[in-house]
Amino acid sequence: MNSKNLRIAALMLLDAVIVELGALFAVALRFDISELPAEYINNVIRSAPIYIAITIAVMFLFRLYNRVWSYASVKELLDIFKASLAIEALIISYHVLMQYDMPRSYYPMHFIAIIIMFSAPRFSKQLYRSLRGSYDNDKINKFILVIGAGSAASILIKDINKVGSHSKIVCAVDDNVNKRGKMLMGVPIVGTRDDVKRAVKKYNVNEIIIAMPSAASEDIKSIIAICQETKLPVKILPSVAKSLSSSIVRELRAISYEDLLGRDAINVDSSGINNFIKDKTVLITGGGGSIGSELCRQVIRYEPKCLVIFDIYENNAYEIQMELERHFPNAQIITLIGSIRDYDRLEAMFAEYRPQIVYHAAAHKHVPLMEDSPNEAIKNNCLGTLNVVKLADKYLVDNFTLISTDKAVRPTNIMGASKRICEMIVQVYARKSEHTRYSAVRFGNVLGSNGSVIPLFLKQIEEGGPVTVTHKEIRRFFMTIPEAVSLVLQASLFAKGGEIFVLDMGEPVKIYELAENLIRMKGFRPHQDIEIEVIGLRPGEKLYEEVLMDEEGLNKTENNMIFVGQPIKMNDEEFLSNLDMLISEAEKNGGNIKGIVEGVCKTYRITDNKKD
16 A cells, blocks of 8 residues: 555544544533433444444545645635534434434534544644744744745745744735735735835845746846845746646746846747648758757657758767757657768758758857858858758758848848848749748847857856956847747748748847846846956947848738748849859958958948957
């Protein structure tokens, strides 16, 4: 017998004893114990099997053997009251049916007795906690303020304020002003978010927990800002923890940089994406990179017939292959090493695996490095994309999606210009191809990607500073990698051919303020504990990024976070001729490559930013 069945059996035995003891107690209370009428005692004894059967049946009916009594509340007490009332009603009916004569006062006394005796063992653990609580206060070294006074907070209080814990929730705040002055599981609700600093001081709080899993991201961002002013450690219950349970404390985590952005969760048509990908062969170039590896993770969940990962960096490719095989042991995953510059290598792969869907994520993306190696940007990004695009048409790929960037809009650096040329290649072949639907998806910076600003800032903070920002007014769009990839999959579903999809990146983030927030997030004070140094714009760097050129226009799609720009008219033959000349010059490692890029990408302007 397992522990659960053993516990239920023990409770059933206890209830059987209680209902009989309650009956004897009620008779004894009604009469002098030395003069108990034998008739009444005999009736109680004769009725014992029926009493026990009624009790166990009713307890099962009210599901009182399937409760977690360590976390019992008023609801459970009310259910015991209802069950006891039902038991007493059935006992009365039985006595009437059998014509057993019992005093009228016996029934209310028996009813009260069994309520008390049913409740006592079930609530004993909570009673013990309450009695021991005052003795354990001297062991507590963490006094917690919880923000939010709903069901999540209730479970947190039950779990954290248990006997033997070295932590205690001492107060709560909630934006519902009607809750002010009330108690939640014995914890006072002392105000709203505006009262956090006052409550921290009054209750000697040394940790804050945000327990609002259903709150909007903007609200969370605002609350985090208030909490950071206290200089205390802050933990949060994330929005994914909406199925509240007794293990909710395990969901708590430290504040992350994603929380600082204040972005709500995105919605995509998972069913539509599943129909689009399921049982298809999907190729992901650059599959070991930040975006490419997340594409692999999300695509594999939709059960493709085969996932082909193509990357030049064997370590990255191996890592994502091992990860996917560990989590999806039955999936067919092919990992190939090669360069997108190598047309013959690519063609051999296309010929063997015949991909139906291609996500082209392979590219050089580092702005300052590409400024110093512009020919490499053209060879890898433009020639590489041209190779993959041509082969997608030749081998009748159904859908081709280019991963682009907001730096392709009116580019001031060679990386952005090369990606704009990639977009133009895609649009030209969208008009040429009779089978393949080509499109591009353009978005801004993704959080935590290789070479992005946030890992750099965190490393600088860890080393004690300074945190380096290129300009005090520089702003960037940000999105998490999983968000961006989910929307890429959704956008590819919308593609008819030639579109440049633009993702809603929210409001641009001021990088200087992001640096300050990251310093606070790590428990330091900006400009006091950790300095911020402005070092000047890097070569090719803009103050503000854009996601759309004016002439592209903007139309809505079925997803309110995905927009589509209209293709800009151009002479396809002239473009392809200029592209051939550009690639030829890059392969010669020519010194005037940026000047030639200006002739191909009309919106590109060479800049020469110098550090201050």
